[in-house]
Amino acid sequence: MASVSVCQYRPGGFSFENCKRNALLEADINKLGFSSPAARKTGTTICGVVYKDGVVLGADTRATEGMVVADKNCSKIHYISPNIYCCGAGTAADTEMTTQIISSNLELHSLSTGRLPRVTTANRMLKQMLFRYQGYIGAALVLGGVDCNGPHLYSIYPHGSTDKLPYVTMGSGSLAAMAVFEDRYRPNMEEEEAKRLVRDAIAAGIFNDLGSGSNIDLCVITKGNVDYLRPHDMANKKGVRTGSYRYKHGTTGVLTKAVTPLNLEVVEESVQTMDTS
């Protein structure tokens, strides 16, 4: 863009200075046979549903770093305000920090207005921030809550577009979860039915998507009450070993033994007490 003046370098925003260096490093690392560390993502299944008295949000608990599970029980349902919670998919750091920033701003806003915050306000704040960063913040969110105008559910994409719907899914397992929703969703469900539906949708994501796994967390938000069920369902309990695999003493025979004493001299001894007050 010719409009940017050369003399004044505009500060702020992301710095891409290291991209060239990273590319060179990556090329060198690959020659040595190692692979560069990947960003930790939450290849994920998250979803939400509006039912008779409020919203139910659900998420799996697996965080991946490339093809390795980095965290088997991470929490993907983030607090925004007492009546609003947000599930996050995409880059773990981005979802965590974005929700924390908006939660902080929303609390200040709520103190300023003297009212309980509205879900649509949180939606506006999130979409305007994500649009400002033009998709570089990789946060795909399911935002849900109950305010003075009833229950609301939004899906928010990394580029800043939002959809207001009665049921939404996001993440790598979203197609599996959406299949369950499209089959069994009805308007004005009861709480137990809604919880079962969300649980089954997340389970579909966990068992059919490699990026999702471990347990199912649920968050049920109604007017004046939030049930944060973590874990709601331990769908993947670690198995119990059937036998002991320890080797008996003497399994490995000793052929030779050589003892070399290290003569060390105490030069200086000092004691520093830690301040534990």
Add this chain to the structure above:
Amino acid sequence: MFISQNFEMDSFSQNPEFTIHSFFTFLDTTIMAVEFEGGVVIGADSRTTTGAYIANRVTDKLTPIHERIFCCRSGSAADTQAIADAVTYQLGFHSIELDEAPLVQTAASLFREMCYRYREELMAGIIVAGWDPRRGGQVYTVPVGGMMTRQPVSVGGSGSSYIYGYVDSNYRAGMSKEECLKFTAEALTLAMERDGSSGGVVRLAVISEQGVERQVILGNQLPKFSTV
């Protein structure tokens, strides 16, 4: 009109962090607006896609900008939502300053200002339509690139390519409100049948001096044509 885009950006493509969702949400779409005596009829399909997956099959692409001014959105969902929010704010402010209903041309100019100034960064094709007391029903089109022109009938989005012939041959000046509704519904149905990026339900709205009447035509209630 939809331009196929390859979103690899030089050195960024090496860094995996930036290609999480290499898909953007798009309103590849069919949108349409028709002027008649006393108002306008606007219509749109309801599909939003991320790649080959339909992210929202019941999208409302007819966005109110002011009491009697709407815009039909096509292109990038994020861009058009952000632009529409900004113009809604600006127009509301302007209307309070003037203490009267804003002109449709003003709304269209605001869209044009934004779409032209940031044309390199944005992907937005917008049709602005509404009714004002001074000039009645008007349709202004602001396609990708940021030009603005007034037309009696305008179509937009990826599905519009399939219905230019139908629209050119079937539009007559001086149609009544009911004729316009039927014309719009049929044109959108034809486009939705042929364009993979358009589908779902048909959303229609009539804007006139009396206000705004909205209606939805569900999939099974769409008009039927012989080959379809």
